[in-house]
Amino acid sequence: MTSQATRPELTAAQCALCGVETDSPHGTCPVCADERQYLAADGVQRWSSPAEQAARGAAIELKELEPGLWELNTRGHVGVGQQAKLVVTDRGNVLVDVPAYIDGAAIEAVSALGGMAAIVPSHPHMFGVQSAWSAAFDDAPVWVSEPDAGWVTRDFPGLRVWSGELEPVPGVRASQPGGHVPGSSVVHFRGADGAGVLLSGDTIAAVPRAGWVSFMRSFPNRLPLSAGAVRRIAAHVAARYDVERLYDNFQGRVLRGAGEAIASSAERHARWVSGEFDHLTGPV
Incomplete structure (x- = not known):
């Protein structure tokens, strides 16, 4: 796991409305401009980062939904409010959907459950700060659906593209x-x-x-x-x-x-x- 002193995740630029990360924080967020989402009512595009959210008191709480399944609930954050899930197995853990926030406490909480072997965002609105979560767990692979790969606006070492069917760890199928x-x-x-x-x-x-x-x-x-x-x-x-x-x-x-x-x-x-x-x- 990347050490706290060298973590890059807190500086990831992200849309302050949908929370999706980007390498190009300028112009209009393409996720929000699409007809499935919406732009800010005042027409002003704003950008944020996990570090900025942390300064405002953002945090992630992990809660067990049932044995082997945890939810990640974020408060005080940007984004659409998605609730990511962590599937915990003895063959590796899988994060399904990605919070629009990350901090050291959340990384430690996930580590205590066995870390993270793979990340599967269900679609672009759930990309959150996926490169940051990947980096925090030794560049864990982030499996992005091939039809939606064009929505990725931040390249990173863990990025993978898949189509058809996927089994990121044995027993977990997508x-x-x-x-x-x-x-x-x-x-x-x-x-x-x-x-x-x-x-x-x-x-x-x-x-x-x-x-x-x-x-x-x-x-x-x-x-x-x-x-x-x-x-x-x-x-x-x-x-x-x-x-x-x-x-x-x-x-x-x-x-x-x-x-x-x-x-x-x-x-x-x-x-x-x-x-x-x-x-x-x-x-x-």
């Missing part, structure tokens, strides 16, 4: 159902009880109603996906994984019957956006 962005990825592993667990990023989002999930091109801007895209996502997951529990990247979760929730929710979504239920929306 694949790319797409949808929210072309390379949107999900990560699957087996919990301590043997049940299938899916980390779905923004590909599939849990919603307040029990047993339902959602699929969107843009969550903040409420842009839906088509019937075909949603059915493709559901079929992709069903063909590869048995899923009892699902955790998305914003504290959403389905703790039982998640595979059925994905299938039924996808069909419901597809039928609504296809116009099948337009007679329930008012005069036709």
